[in-house]
Amino acid sequence: MFKKMLVKKVGLGLFLCGASLFSAVSQGSIIASFDAEVDLKVSSTFLTNEFATELFDNDVFVEGSASGDASGSGDADYAPLGSGEIGSLRAAANGDVxxxxxxxxxxxxxxxYFYIENTTGSAITGDVTFDISWSANIFTDSLNEEALAYAAVYIEDSYFNVIFDDFIEFDSLIEGAGSSGLGDSFTVQITDLTLAAWDFEEYYIAIDAAGFAEVPEPGGIFLAGLALLLMMRKCRTNQQPLFTRFI
Structure with a gap:
């Protein structure tokens, strides 16, 4: 099986201070906020494909004068996709204090899970494309608050070869007060993927969007950040993908 991988980055946008949509919140009632989002679309030039999604985890914890939300792709069984047809995966999280x-x-x-099958009696060659858009933005009115936003994508094939593994993260303890963030779109492409007669390939994809914002009582300490780190590290870091379709 011969593969070549090409990563193309397009449309890089850095949202800092005035450029971010969060630049206006310092004029309103929001003291600290975050949002993170990942959108991934996968397709191939092969004739026989299938795509399934599985919710791994979703949590929203709110205390005091705050609100938050999380949304994205849930559980969906394998559905057939033809050549060029798209399977979509999404994760988003946000919060305000x-x-x-x-x-x-x-x-x-x-x-x-993106599954490709060669149903012919001879070897075939094609391409697989992952179009990824992600963003992470934070705002804090002063150094007395904290906010963090995190977005991540992980892709591997059925031989456990890592195709892509990266994340973006913004933390007000590092960036300082005000607005910080990043929005980016890029393509991960596998070209000249050859499948022998009756062979298959399956790609495992994991996406994460997470964040926290906190305004402690005067003289208090930040606690939500610790909760987030523990939550994000539970299970996910030790997860072994389970491929549910084998021939």
Missing amino acids: TGAPGSVVSTWSTDG
């Missing part, structure tokens, strides 16, 4: 004390933690983690 409007008073002290207040904190919000939200996460959405979901998995996808």
Whole structure:
């Protein structure tokens, strides 16, 4: 099986201070906020494909003067896709804090399985394309608040070869007060993938969107950040993908 991988980056946009949609919140009632999102679309030039999704984890924890939400792809059985047809995967998380004390933690983690089968009696060659858009943005009114946003994508094949593994993260403890963030779109492409007669390939995809925002009581300490780190590290870091379709 011969593969060549090409990563193309397009449309890079860095949203800092005035450029971010969060630049206006300092004029309103929001004291700390975040949002994170990942959108992934996969397709191939092969004639016989299938795509399934599986929700791994979703959580929203709110305390005090705060609100939050998480959404994305849930559970869906394998559905057939023809050449060029798209399978989609999405994860998003956001939260706002409007008073002290207040904190919000939200996460959405979901998995996808893209299955390709050669149903012919001879070897065939094609391409697989992953179109990825992700963003992470934070805002804090001052150094007395904290916010973090995190977005991640992981892709591997049925031989456990890592195709892509990266993330973006913004933390107000590093970036300072104000607005910080990033939005980016890029393509991960596998070209000249050859499948022998009656062979198959399956790609495991994991995407995560998470974040927290917190305004402690005067003299208090940040606690939501610790909760988020523990939550994000549970199970996910030790997860072994389970391929549910084999021939």
